[in-house]
Amino acid sequence: xxxxxxxxxxxxxxHRGPSDLVALDFATTGLKVVRIKKTKEATTILGVDLLxxxxxxQESSADEADKSRIAIPKNLLSNYAAVTLSGESSVVRFLNLxxxxxxxxxxxxxxxxxxxxxxxxxxxxxxxxHHVRGKAxxxxxxxxxxxNDAQGILGLMAAGIPAPISLEVSGISAFTSFLNGPGxxxxxxxxxxxxxxxxxxxxxxFNKDSxxxxxxxxxxxxxxxxxxxxxxxxDREVAQGVMSxxxxxxxxxxxxxxDPFLRQLSVSKDxxxxxxxxxxxxxxxxxxxxxxxxxxxxxxxxxxxxxQTWDPxxxxxxxxxxxxxxxxxxxxxxxxxxxxxxxxxxxx
Numbered sequence: 280x281x282x283x284x285x286x287x288x289x290x291x292x293x294h295r296g297p298s299d300l301v302a303l304d305f306a307t308t309g310l311k312v313v314r315i316k317k318t319k320e321a322t323t324i325l326g327v328d329l330l331x332x333x334x335x336x337q338e339s340s341a342d343e344a345d346k347s348r349i350a351i352p353k354n355l356l357s358n359y360a361a362v363t364l365s366g367e368s369s370v371v372r373f374l375n376l377x378x379x380x381x382x383x384x385x386x387x388x389x390x391x392x393x394x395x396x397x398x399x400x401x402x403x404x405x406x407x408x409h410h411v412r413g414k415a416x417x418x419x420x421x422x423x424x425x426x427n428d429a430q431g432i433l434g435l436m437a438a439g440i441p442a443p444i445s446l447e448v449s450g451i452s453a454f455t456s457f458l459n460g461p462g463x464x465x466x467x468x469x470x471x472x473x474x475x476x477x478x479x480x481x482x483x484x485f486n487k488d489s490x491x492x493x494x495x496x497x498x499x500x501x502x503x504x505x506x507x508x509x510x511x512x513x514d515r516e517v518a519q520g521v522m523s524x525x526x527x528x529x530x531x532x533x534x535x536x537x538d539p540f541l542r543q544l545s546v547s548k549d550x551x552x553x554x555x556x557x558x559x560x561x562x563x564x565x566x567x568x569x570x571x572x573x574x575x576x577x578x579x580x581x582x583x584x585x586x587q588t589w590d591p592x593x594x595x596x597x598x599x600x601x602x603x604x605x606x607x608x609x610x611x612x613x614x615x616x617x618x619x620x621x622x623x624x625x626x627x
Contacts, residue, residue: 335431360441366448449615450481456618
């Protein structure tokens with residue numbers, strides 16, 4: 280199941296969906312690349328890499344010749360790309376609209392108005408099913424992406440290959456990845472998916488396989504790394520290592536920084552449990568921060584439910600040399616890229 284796509288971004292279309300894709304996740308910490316191929320028999324990971332971060336702002340002001348290609352290694356290159364980006368400037372809303380608008384143009388107008396999106400945003404939305412009886416309402420997942428961000432990404436791929444066939448926001452892509460992985464076995468449960476990057480986090484709460492709430496938080500790993508740098512007097516690279524390996528006790532500092540976020544996380548969980556008359560059984564973590572023991576422990580202590588990091592490659596066929604050794608322990612960082620590719624396959 281694909282949760283969401285911003286597909287109104289390019290006139291590039293294929294009569295038949297491509298079987299071979301390269302997924303590109305434009306993140307703050309790097310460009311995450313996954314080449315993936317889908318056949319009737321299997322979905323296979325052909326290659327994975329983490330490249331230096333690409334600045335959309337810088338690249339969009341460069342000469343056309345300089346911004347028409349991204350330096351993707353040949354073994355990962357494909358004719359078409361499923362693209363996702365961190366979406367720091369995106370607007371993500373979960374709306375409950377009264378009634379059931381039948382005309383698409385009316386629904387789109389209401390989605391834009393209720394989400395507070397002007398014409399400077401590209402808009403996409405999806406009607407979400409729900410299981411609460413007696414509710415005469417329409418539930419919409421709405422995502423707005425600033426036109427400048429969309430043009431910046433597309434400008435990077437203005438000529439040559441790969442040609443973009445879809446564009447998503449990374450948090451939503453991560454939801455797609457989970458639903459096609461562990462979530463496929465949780466169709467009768469209520470659970471949460473939390474994708475966290477350097478500067479933003481996306482929370483999706485699900486009940487019986489339906490998205491019932493989504494939150495975007497202006498909070499990510501950078502805030503914690505900065506606190507560790509300040510506390511220990513170390514550079515960014517060392518601070519990131521401390522966050523991962525737990526070589527120093529920084530739990531108190533981490534708690535102080537995370538406390539406002541944790542409160543909002545708990546409020547969202549409690550709201551869904553009351554509204555949906557359910558119990559959230561697990562919180563499933565992805566993204567770079569899911570590799571930190573401190574991050575996992577704080578979320579577990581704040582919510583009182585099972586918290587786990589999951590592997591987005593599980594359930595897929597992975598060629599023996601596809602994932603470099605240096606990235607084997609960083610698999611959750613590629614969740615959004617894989618979700619973007621899976622979503623593109625399902626939309627074709």
